[in-house]
Amino acid sequence: MFGSILTIGAMLGAAPSGLITDTFGRKGAMRMSASFCITGWLAVYFSMGALLLYMGRFFTGYGIGIFSYVVPVFIAEIAPKSIRGGLTTLNQHMIVSGSSVAFLLGTVVTWRTLALTGLVPCIILLINLVFIPESPRWLEKVGHEKEFEVAFRRLRGKDADVSKEATEIQINIETLQSLPKAKMSDLFQSKYIRSLIIGVGLSSSKIVINFFRSSQKTQMSGIIPLKPDLCKLGLLGSNNHSWSSFDGEIRTKTPSHVSASGTFLGCFLTGTSFFLKSNAMLLDWAPVLAVGGVLIYVESFSIGMGAVPWVIMSEIFPLNVKGVAGSLVVLVNWLGAWAVSYTFLHFQLPYELEPHSSTFSIYAGFSTMTILFVAKIVPETKGKTLEEIQACINS
Numbered sequence: 001m002f003g004s005i006l007t008i009g010a011m012l013g014a015a016p017s018g019l020i021t022d023t024f025g026r027k028g029a030m031r032m033s034a035s036f037c038i039t040g041w042l043a044v045y046f047s048m049g050a051l052l053l054y055m056g057r058f059f060t061g062y063g064i065g066i067f068s069y070v071v072p073v074f075i076a077e078i079a080p081k082s083i084r085g086g087l088t089t090l091n092q093h094m095i096v097s098g099s100s101v102a103f104l105l106g107t108v109v110t111w112r113t114l115a116l117t118g119l120v121p122c123i124i125l126l127i128n129l130v131f132i133p134e135s136p137r138w139l140e141k142v143g144h145e146k147e148f149e150v151a152f153r154r155l156r157g158k159d160a161d162v163s164k165e166a167t168e169i170q171i172n173i174e175t176l177q178s179l180p181k182a183k184m185s186d187l188f189q190s191k192y193i194r195s196l197i198i199g200v201g202l203s204s205s206k207i208v209i210n211f212f213r214s215s216q217k218t219q220m221s222g223i224i225p226l227k228p229d230l231c232k233l234g235l236l237g238s239n240n241h242s243w244s245s246f247d248g249e250i251r252t253k254t255p256s257h258v259s260a261s262g263t264f265l266g267c268f269l270t271g272t273s274f275f276l277k278s279n280a281m282l283l284d285w286a287p288v289l290a291v292g293g294v295l296i297y298v299e300s301f302s303i304g305m306g307a308v309p310w311v312i313m314s315e316i317f318p319l320n321v322k323g324v325a326g327s328l329v330v331l332v333n334w335l336g337a338w339a340v341s342y343t344f345l346h347f348q349l350p351y352e353l354e355p356h357s358s359t360f361s362i363y364a365g366f367s368t369m370t371i372l373f374v375a376k377i378v379p380e381t382k383g384k385t386l387e388e389i390q391a392c393i394n395s
Contacts, residue, residue: 005054007338009061010068014330017069018323025142026074026135029066034122036063041118044111060118068310069330073322076314077135078155081385088314092307136166137386140173141319165385172387176320187325194393195316198378199329202309204336205260205370255304256374262300264367269293271360305370315381315389 013036021029036059043056072088079087098121106114133151140148149166156162187196270293273286317325381389 004338005057006061006064007334009058010065010334011331011338013062013065014068014334015327017066017330018327020066021070021073022323025138026070026077027129029070031126031129033063033066033070034125038119038122041115044115065330065334068333069326072310072314073326074135076386077137081383088311089307092310096302096306137169137173137319140170168385168387173319176318182321182324184324184328187321187328192321196325198316199313199325200332201373201377202312203329203333205305205366205373256308256378257371259300259304260367260370260374262303263297263305264364266293266297266300267360267364267367269296271364274360312378312381315386316393318390
């Protein structure tokens with residue numbers, strides 16, 4: 001119950017995230033998100049009963065739901081095309097690193113102290129937002145011409161030639177401004193439908209194959225015991241592997257293919273271990289396969305599917321529908337997170353809550369479908385401006 005409240009809060013935060021980001025700006029949305037998270041962590045710290053704990057968890061989730069949308073969008077809008085994918089991947093790396101650090105801290109400090117540590121990144125963010133410029137694309141969209149030029153110059157450097165890129169952005173935004181204000185129903189028009197399919201499809205695939213958090217407790221419950229230190233090692237190791245995708249020469253589709261293939265292998269090995277155990281076959285090998293499958297899964301997810309969907313989501317939608325479309329994609333992401341957590345438990349009911357190989361086979365099947373989806377539907381976005389990506393999708 002306590003864990004699922006964060007997911008519910010994230011869903012409700014994701015729904016208006018596009019509107020908030022378009023209305024208050026990218027920096028304004030991040031300030032609002034940090035404020036919700038600070039409120040949530042303080043509520044948890046000062047709680048004397050269940051109600052305040054639940055409220056704190058909900059507020060934290062609400063802030064995370066907004067963060068999930070605005071941070072990849074902000075990075076994509078301010079970064080040069082040569083390093084855009086790497087910077088968005090860095091965001092995912094920092095998320096996983098933070099989760100790993102929090103996991104380790106939780107073993108040596110009390111839960112109240114751990115709640116206070118959640119304030120640190122929020123406060124650092126609020127301080128740094130004073131010094132970084134707003135998204136030039138948003139400034140141009142809302143008609144702040146002078147601020148657009150100042151922000152763009154600060155981001156690219158005093159001596160950089162920004163005239164061509166700035167002109168492309170201005171022309172594109174002027175064209176989009178002539179269109180009526182986007183509504184949810186507009187996303188199903190022919191010119192946006194492919195972008196919507198890509199965004200929702202990748203978001204769904206990302207969550208469905210990321211069931212590790214849901215299954216981790218079950219795997220560590222003694223059915224096939226895994227040492228917590230080994231799981232920590234896998235989480236920290238996945239950070240090192242995700243770092244390899246920061247090279248600007250790596251394409252967005254290749255990490256996705258490798259990642260989905262690895263998650264398939266991880267699910268297959270873990271499912272095989274439970275099959276062997278339930279049939280009393282090769283019992284010495286079952287724990288080895290379980291540990292290997294979990295570690296392969298976590299590291300493979302971090303290589304591509306952990307970050308690439310956020311990279312592509314922030315790139316494929318035109319500015320006039322980005323708010324509405326982004327809110328829908330992030331909402332699907334968190335709705336999927338809740339659904340996977342819920343269904344994983346119910347998949348075990350016929351087996352008296354014991355892990356069963358058929359459950360892992362289902363998720364392995366989703367990994368296979370993800371490989372095909374990326375190969376056939378998802379475009380390559382490396383080395384292109386946001387305007388070029390959107391024109392390519394609509395062509």
